[in-house]
Amino acid sequence: KAGVTQTPRYLIKTRGQQVTLSCSPISGHRSVSWYQQTPGQGLQFLFEYFSETQRNKGNFPGRFSGRQFSNSRSEMNVSTLELGDSALYLCASSLVTGGSEQFFGPGTRLTVL
């Protein structure tokens, strides 16, 4: 069974731009979660989607948004990029929502200049 895939793997943007990251979960997994990882703040939860509905949302500004499609693939969007948005963005999928075992993708490394 193929693992979680994320595209693109690396991205360089400038301040003020927007970016869309994509995540394809493991086949059959209906829950997708997004995390931001930085050296200073560690791993922080962004949001979780299950069956196209946002179930949980972390403490991030409205510039961070996401969605999930009927095939469980998910995208997250960051608008008006700031330097502090430079991070590794990780997507994880699981069979059910909530705090079950999560399967992580390799991440998208976003650099904001």
Place this chain on the structure above:
Amino acid sequence: SQQGEEDPQALSIQEGENATMNCSYKTSINNLQWYRQNSGRGLVHLILIRSNEREKHSGRLRVTLDTSKKSSSLLITASRAADTASYFCATDTNQAGTALIFGKGTTLSVSS
């Protein structure tokens, strides 16, 4: 603030030695999980222990959970160079609107 706090932040050992990492958390949990991350890559799930369990084993891994002290430990026996990675605990709490909450991790370095 972080729910889980790992201790120590960094650990250096020789191959063959045991490595112990600790995790403390603040609120009641449904389960606690440990993950490994190799440098700058995705996390790999290692083990999940439920709040009504006290100890769990998986290969060279042994996890304990003490809910009265709100703490957990991960023991890796007979460490190998390939165990070099960052290890994170993650808690599934009863708080609405949250999912897994990760600690900042322990960086383990195993030298041959």
